[in-house]
Amino acid sequence: MAVSSGVTRMILGLGGLMPASVMAAVAGPGMVPVTQISAGDTAWMLTATALVLLMTIPGLALFYAGMVRKKNVLSTAFQSLAVTCVVTLVWVVVGYSLAFTPSSFFIGGFDRVLLHGLGFSPDGAEISVSHIASSVPEAVFVMFQLTFAIITPALLTGAFAERIRFPAMLLFIALWSLLIYAPIAHWVWEPGGWLAAQGVLDFAGGTVVHINAGIAGLVCAYMLGPRLGYGRVAFPPFNLTYTLLGASLLWVGWFGFNAGSAVAADGRAAMAMLVTQVATAMAVLTWMALEWWVKSRATLLGACSGAVAGLVAITPASGFVDAGGALIIGVVAGIACYWGATGLKQVLGADDALDVFGIHGIGGIVGALLTGLLANPAVGGMHGNMIAQTTGVIATLVYSGVGTWVILLLVNLVSPLRVSADDEEDGLDISQHAERII
Amino acid sequence: MADTEKTAIAAHLYVALRRVANRVIDIEWMAQNEEYARAIIKFAVEQGNEELARQALRYQALLDGEPAPREASARAEATPPSADTVKKRYIGTLR
Numbered sequence: 001m002a003v004s005s006g007v008t009r010m011i012l013g014l015g016g017l018m019p020a021s022v023m024a025a026v027a028g029p030g031m032v033p034v035t036q037i038s039a040g041d042t043a044w045m046l047t048a049t050a051l052v053l054l055m056t057i058p059g060l061a062l063f064y065a066g067m068v069r070k071k072n073v074l075s076t077a078f079q080s081l082a083v084t085c086v087v088t089l090v091w092v093v094v095g096y097s098l099a100f101t102p103s104s105f106f107i108g109g110f111d112r113v114l115l116h117g118l119g120f121s122p123d124g125a126e127i128s129v130s131h132i133a134s135s136v137p138e139a140v141f142v143m144f145q146l147t148f149a150i151i152t153p154a155l156l157t158g159a160f161a162e163r164i165r166f167p168a169m170l171l172f173i174a175l176w177s178l179l180i181y182a183p184i185a186h187w188v189w190e191p192g193g194w195l196a197a198q199g200v201l202d203f204a205g206g207t208v209v210h211i212n213a214g215i216a217g218l219v220c221a222y223m224l225g226p227r228l229g230y231g232r233v234a235f236p237p238f239n240l241t242y243t244l245l246g247a248s249l250l251w252v253g254w255f256g257f258n259a260g261s262a263v264a265a266d267g268r269a270a271m272a273m274l275v276t277q278v279a280t281a282m283a284v285l286t287w288m289a290l291e292w293w294v295k296s297r298a299t300l301l302g303a304c305s306g307a308v309a310g311l312v313a314i315t316p317a318s319g320f321v322d323a324g325g326a327l328i329i330g331v332v333a334g335i336a337c338y339w340g341a342t343g344l345k346q347v348l349g350a351d352d353a354l355d356v357f358g359i360h361g362i363g364g365i366v367g368a369l370l371t372g373l374l375a376n377p378a379v380g381g382m383h384g385n386m387i388a389q390t391t392g393v394i395a396t397l398v399y400s401g402v403g404t405w406v407i408l409l410l411v412n413l414v415s416p417l418r419v420s421a422d423d424e425e426d427g428l429d430i431s432q433h434a435e436r437i438i
Numbered sequence: 439m440a441d442t443e444k445t446a447i448a449a450h451l452y453v454a455l456r457r458v459a460n461r462v463i464d465i466e467w468m469a470q471n472e473e474y475a476r477a478i479i480k481f482a483v484e485q486g487n488e489e490l491a492r493q494a495l496r497y498q499a500l501l502d503g504e505p506a507p508r509e510a511s512a513r514a515e516a517t518p519p520s521a522d523t524v525k526k527r528y529i530g531t532l533r
Contacts, residue, residue, distance in 0.1 A: 232529065234526060234528040235528050237528070301533060302533060341531075342533060346531075
């Protein structure tokens, strides 16, 4: 298959909207002369890819490990590492093909199963590229997208922390990556996807990654039930220093996540980096101020949570808004996610252990909707559309929520999801992995 | 509550014994096995170290069914909120 032209990337970014006339010209991944590859873009995308992987291992692993009890620290960190490996396998076998090759409005095709056709031509004169990123080798694009596919299910492990059986988790993550993540990525990011065609703006994954992980996490929390003693005894976090380290790695890695989603080393990537920093700082200050007002203390955990809230909310908007929009997004995200992790959490009643829905779900929804409101054509080349953004949010909530529920039911038939009460009491480090922190 | 206090005091003993006597103890086993706990207390008192003796006596009180003597820590009293208050923060919510 042939790629339309190098202009595709400029029009699309990763989560941009593609006019129907251009979409018609897009054929899918294909071979181009190696001279078409941009060294600058490729160098940046290689770097961005490493940054995004750094977000999961060790960023998210540390972020989550610091917030659970001592007896579950190793198992929680291990889950991030295990998810990385499981999703890598699923992605190269079929996930990438289903997400990023054109086929139907709902799901991609099988052209790239086992990455068939990816690489150089026999004489080395041509190299394969994705139609979504025609100035970088397809191998880079596969890797970059893989890191997104990894962090999404890794995020939702925070919702069922401290009580899931390890084998069940591995099976669940493999199925979830294939049946939930790949289709939604296709809907939003593949030009033939139905949400892309509606005009949904999701520059770096507010919908595909965060709303998706948030609602799935909430369903997991309901399905697995609360941890023993939840709401009656204290679950003090093991070491919030780890959480600070993790949050900081997430923040730095997020520059690869957002600025990398420009799929180029250009002005839009620079703007994405700038607004990411601005929104995040604003969200931290907002969360701190709220805590000060409500609890008379600003906490480190609160500041870390505010940072993640701001990063999540700016994610869909990062290629579309200016610094003023980022300030607004940061403030709204700080307020909304604080409520999500406190007031809303009480209302929902689920033991979403590490507040995956409260921060990623709510932050993602806030970001998606504000992108529709604040998109600046001077930055991203287009206005937002609130109806399209709302459609994207609702579709993701429904599909991911129901799909996650069905997958959990199926997995539970094959491999029980929940550890026994004794194993939970002993801690997952010992009961699942025969290790512990002394 | 008593087990929590035992573990907390045993943690102090762990640190002090490693520093003073270069001995490593099993904190969790202390909470479960009274005989082991009493042996550790005896050993701690024998070291002639004030901090070790104080923590050992606190643990001894718990084993005897009495409340552990409060730590005369000016720092703890001067720094609200207390550790208990902090712990209560994490009941049913993390943030």
